Amino acid sequence: DRQRPPAMSWERKDVKIFGTDELAEGLAKHTAALSHKFAHHRRAFTVVLSGGYLIEKLRKLVEPPYVHEIDWSKWHIFWVDERVVKKTDPDSNYKLALDGFLSLVPIPANQIYSINDEVDAKQAAEDYEAKLKELVAHGVVEISPETNFPRFDLMLLGMGPDGHLASLFPHHPLLHERKKWVTFLEDSPKPPPVRITFTFPVIDASAYIFMVVAGSGEVDAVAKAIQGNASGDELLPVQRVRLENGEFTWFLDTLAASKLRSF
Numbered sequence: 128d129r130q131r132p133p134a135m136s137w138e139r140k141d142v143k144i145f146g147t148d149e150l151a152e153g154l155a156k157h158t159a160a161l162s163h164k165f166a167h168h169r170r171a172f173t174v175v176l177s178g179g180y181l182i183e184k185l186r187k188l189v190e191p192p193y194v195h196e197i198d199w200s201k202w203h204i205f206w207v208d209e210r211v212v213k214k215t216d217p218d219s220n221y222k223l224a225l226d227g228f229l230s231l232v233p234i235p236a237n238q239i240y241s242i243n244d245e246v247d248a249k250q251a252a253e254d255y256e257a258k259l260k261e262l263v264a265h266g267v268v269e270i271s272p273e274t275n276f277p278r279f280d281l282m283l284l285g286m287g288p289d290g291h292l293a294s295l296f297p298h299h300p301l302l303h304e305r306k307k308w309v310t311f312l313e314d315s316p317k318p319p320p321v322r323i324t325f326t327f328p329v330i331d332a333s334a335y336i337f338m339v340v341a342g343s344g345e346v347d348a349v350a351k352a353i354q355g356n357a358s359g360d361e362l363l364p365v366q367r368v369r370l371e372n373g374e375f376t377w378f379l380d381t382l383a384a385s386k387l388r389s390f
């Protein structure tokens with residue numbers, strides 16, 4: 128039933144709240160719209176994924192009508208963060224996305240940019256940054272004219288209960304990394320400890336970010352992030368996103384939004 132918009136209990140430009148069963152449909156609809164827009168204007172649609180339950184929320188994209196309507200040949204897939212484990216490890220964000228999403232859609236395999244899982248974290252971060260630079264040079268990934276950081280078309284991200292996004296955790300020194308595109312950490316408070324992550328300047332250069340949060344686990348972080356009055360060091364990582372020239376939209380289900388005061 129394509130004409131029927133997803134049931135949405137509440138919407139403002141930057142916050143969309145869906146019934147728990149409707150969130151995946153709403154996300155698919157808005158993602159497909161961006162895919163059409165970018166595929167029409169450029170030869171590539173660059174999409175960055177996180178791990179976590181985001182992947183399960185992409186389930187409607189692999190079903191009709193979206194699976195048939197999207198021009199998957201234009202999609203290029205990246206990870207905002209990755210655990211430094213083998214690609215077959217259950218902790219791998221690549222494996223999670225492959226099993227739950229990428230193996231079900233016809234994105235060309237050479238347009239799926241996973242990390243090098245044969246090297247240590249420092250080398251994996253350097254390799255990934257070098258790959259991004261190569262793709263910028265070939266015009267696949269755009270570059271921000273303002274900051275010279277790569278500008279991805281869409282980041283589909285999740286957030287942890289502590290407000291972390293990517294592998295940028297509260298009070299961690301990497302929150303302040305302003306030079307590198309991709310960096311690494313060996314002390315992630317959430318296991319596994321060794322990871323690589325995009326830095327804030329890369330996240331901030333995005334054209335669109337969809338921040339997807341569902342269920343009751345992050346309800347306090349959602350309320351703090353959207354309506355809290357923290358400042359300085361107490362800002363949650365997700366509150367530190369400062370898009371230069373892009374749109375940040377929360378995709379919440381009613382449970383995740385249940386501690387929001389009405390706007």
Ligand SMILES: O=C1O[C@H](COP(=O)(O)O)[C@@H](O)[C@H](O)[C@H]1O
Binds near residue numbers: 209284291
């Ligand atoms: O460790 C990670 O956590 C976040 C949030 O995960 P979730 O399970 O709370 O959705 C995820 O976005 C990130 O990619 C992942 O490495």
